[in-house]
Amino acid sequence: MKEITILLTRYSDWISSFVYHIAGHGYTHAFLGLGGGVYYSFNYRGFCEETLEKHRRRGVEQSLGCVLAVSDQAYQDIQGRIAVFQQRRGEYRYTRLGVLCCLLRIPFLWRRHYFCSQFVVEVLQQSDAFPLTGRAQLYLPNQLGRELMASSRLIRLQRNPV
Numbered sequence: 001m002k003e004i005t006i007l008l009t010r011y012s013d014w015i016s017s018f019v020y021h022i023a024g025h026g027y028t029h030a031f032l033g034l035g036g037g038v039y040y041s042f043n044y045r046g047f048c049e050e051t052l053e054k055h056r057r058r059g060v061e062q063s064l065g066c067v068l069a070v071s072d073q074a075y076q077d078i079q080g081r082i083a084v085f086q087q088r089r090g091e092y093r094y095t096r097l098g099v100l101c102c103l104l105r106i107p108f109l110w111r112r113h114y115f116c117s118q119f120v121v122e123v124l125q126q127s128d129a130f131p132l133t134g135r136a137q138l139y140l141p142n143q144l145g146r147e148l149m150a151s152s153r154l155i156r157l158q159r160n161p162v
Contacts, residue, residue, distance in 0.1 A: 081127060
């Protein structure tokens with residue numbers, strides 16, 4: 001078994017504040033970490049790789065790390081999927097429209113366009129790393145966090161690791 005970390009954060013920028021108030025408070029951004037201090041996600045620039053230090057500089061107000069146990073095969077699958085995003089970084093975009101549709105509970109799929117929690121959920125689902133039942137494009141960070149915290153695969157929680 002291997003460990004992965006899903007990092008949930010709340011920023012103070014305008015889109016995060018909007019999502020925070022509309023989506024019932026809590027967290028507004030989701031990242032996937034495989035160890036080594038690097039986290040993968042999507043932001044307004046597209047696919048991104050960030051460190052905890054970068055989060056600190058960007059003004060994270062609160063954060064939660066959910067450390068999960070996954071099979072060796074799932075871990076390798078996640079690594080492979082992330083490698084594809086890294087190699088084809090220029091082909092992927094962030095989707096504000098996807099966030100809006102998610103808030104309205106409309107499953108909107110746009111090829112090669114992701115928002116943060118959609119990316120994390122899709123990678124977890126496609127690698128069979130974590131049994132999430134909903135469509136990836138309908139997960140906001142808060143809902144993802146609730147499912148992670150209720151899971152038997154949760155090893156530990158890290159309160160405010162940023």
